[in-house]
Amino acid sequence: MRGVRRMKLGSQGMEVSAQGLGCMGMSAFYGPPKPEADMIKLIHHAIDSGVTFLDTSDNYGPHTNEILLGKVLSGGVRDKVELATKFGIRFADNKMEIRGDAAYVRAACEGSLKRLCVDSIDLYYQHRIDTRVPIEVTVGELKKLIEEGKIKYIGLSEASASTIRRAHAVHPITAVQLEWSLWSRDIEEEIIPSCRELGIGIVAYSPLGRGFLSSGANFIESLPNDDYRKNMPRFQAGNLELNKTIFVRVSDLAARKGCTPSQLALAWVHHQGNDVCPIPGTTKIENLNQNIGALSVNLTSEEMAELESFASADSVKGDRYQNGISTWMNSETPPLSSWKAT
Incomplete structure (x- = not known):
């Protein structure tokens, strides 16, 4: 397993690898889809290495990322992985x-089950919160x-604290x-x-700042024009120039620690607690x-x-997302008492 420990995720009995694999970039948003055979090889390598918590969504493609994982899962590895997918966008x-609704x-859910070639989804997230529908209904x-x-377990993505509480009262999340x-910490309060x-x-998704904490500002220049990151506020010229300093400082500390900047940034997330599982995405073995x-980088409280x-x-x-993209900040839903299903 090469040092990938296991962890309890939540208090309902789910167990996952302490680091997962975000699969979005294989099929969507970060430039054109990557070669299918290469991605299947990558996913198998992850599983063989002990990274068994796989994360996808019906929105990635749309649908094509789930289909990709379905080809992997139908190859006899279903019982080796913890499968998470999402709905709602x-x-x-x-x-x-x-x-x-x-x-x-x-x-x-029925669509995801078919594309993933599975009878049950281990962890099913609401990808974004529908502010028109009481969370109790969903x-x-x-x-x-x-x-x-x-499905076996329920998850939420980008939900506000009050929405999480209301959801948890209906069924444990x-x-x-x-x-x-390191540079997206607005959820800590x-x-x-x-x-x-x-x-x-x-x-934790995007634990490497969508690549910035791995490669610094220069990687933006090499991205294809249809890469979603090119439109994100933090990667616009003025903001990017100011944000460069962050990567330089992370790189300096990484050099002193004898690890890469990405390992240092990822280790910081791992050190947040035993209840935290980061899911960095990649398309390269x-x-x-x-x-x-x-997972082997140890940080002192002073280094943290x-x-x-x-x-x-x-x-x-720069903000995490451009204007008009729904995030946890506006995920309140109407009270159940006001709901009239159509």
Whole structure:
């Protein structure tokens, strides 16, 4: 297993590898889809190396990333992995729509099951919160899917603390997925403490700052024009120039530690607690191996504080997403008492 330990995710009994694999970039958003055979080889290498917690979504492609994982899972490795996928984001007429109504939840799950070639999904997340539908309605339907054996555990992604509490009251939430890295820490004040109070596991996506904490500012220049990151505020010219300093400082400390900048940044996430599982994505086996190496990087409290001083809230320039992209900040839903299903 090459040092990839196991961990309990949440308090409902789910167990995963302490580091997962985000699969989005293999099929969507980060430039053109990567060669299928190469990605299948990469996923098998991850599983063989002990990285068994695989993360996808019906929105990646859309659908093509789930189909890719389905080809892997139908090859006899289903019992070796913990499979997470998501529902709730769809694009229609070039506009993003968030859906959380019961009929959509069920239809989305059935579609994912078919594409993934599985009978049950281990962890099923609501990808974004539908602010038009009470969270009790969405989780109520997810609870039915558990009772039917179609999913095993429920997750939320980018949900506010109050939404998480309301959801958890309907059925225990196993995990909340959110962006957490050295330069994305806005969830630490309220959301992380709420998850810990309720015994909910924390899954950190983009723990390497979408590549910035691995390669620095220069990697943006090499990205294809259709790479989603080119439009993100932190990677725009003015902000990027100011953010360069963060990577330089991380690199300096990494050199002193004898590891790479990405291993140092990833180790910082691992050191947040035994309830935190980062899911860095990659399309290269050498990067996967390097990410696994982060599990062996030990940080002192002084080094943690030093790292955090590099990327304080006022030193990171630019928002996480461009305007109009729904995040946890506006994920309140109407009260159940006001709901009239259509």
